[in-house]
Amino acid sequence: MPYNKNMKQVRKRLFISKKTGAIERFKLIKLALENECNTIVFSLDDPFFKSRNRNQKYIKLVKNYAINIEAGGRDLSLLLPRKLFLFNPDLFRMVQGRRTPSHHFCPTNPRTINIIADRAVQLINRAIEYMPAPRIFHLLPDEKHENTWCQCPACRAFRTAEQYIIAVNTVADVLSGFDHEAKIYYIDFDSEPEAARIKPRKNAIISG
Numbered sequence: 001m002p003y004n005k006n007m008k009q010v011r012k013r014l015f016i017s018k019k020t021g022a023i024e025r026f027k028l029i030k031l032a033l034e035n036e037c038n039t040i041v042f043s044l045d046d047p048f049f050k051s052r053n054r055n056q057k058y059i060k061l062v063k064n065y066a067i068n069i070e071a072g073g074r075d076l077s078l079l080l081p082r083k084l085f086l087f088n089p090d091l092f093r094m095v096q097g098r099r100t101p102s103h104h105f106c107p108t109n110p111r112t113i114n115i116i117a118d119r120a121v122q123l124i125n126r127a128i129e130y131m132p133a134p135r136i137f138h139l140l141p142d143e144k145h146e147n148t149w150c151q152c153p154a155c156r157a158f159r160t161a162e163q164y165i166i167a168v169n170t171v172a173d174v175l176s177g178f179d180h181e182a183k184i185y186y187i188d189f190d191s192e193p194e195a196a197r198i199k200p201r202k203n204a205i206i207s208g
Helices: 022-034 056-065 110-130 160-178
Strands: 013-016 039-042 068-073 136-139 183-186 204-206
Touching (some): 013 022, 068 110, 160 183, 160 204
Parallel strands (some): 013 039, 136 183, 183 204
């Protein structure tokens, strides 16, 4: 991908769901370009980052229009695959005394954090070569479930916004190992920021 010289440009983003079909997404991208969109955001697990040959038409479009490519979105579940729940329920969040694989995970479990870090390495490593500098990643909580986090004894010591920042910081630490200038964008839904004990890393930026 060509280096984007205009590093200070305002980025107008289009988030592409990985569930969007090939024909539909191509139409969305062309429509976005016509409306002065300059940035496409693909999920970390999107096919765009998996096969250079399969995505030649997208890559050509990106080069022709000097589009910024960013990665991420509501990808927290990608960092801890739901299939692990059957034999490892303790990795996932607790609600009313029972573990559930729905929405997020248990961020105070060291094994959870280790898996998230390992998965982040895999996903970032695959995506980063397709992304021009300055590289920006997004790690957002599940839609309409920002406050749906773990209630286990250890996690109850942290507010939901703090549990989310634990996850963001885990990925931010991994990202700094690939590119010390890359940023990870997150949502600030903390109603009591002055009470926060978990501070975001320097490469974690509130999404505008």
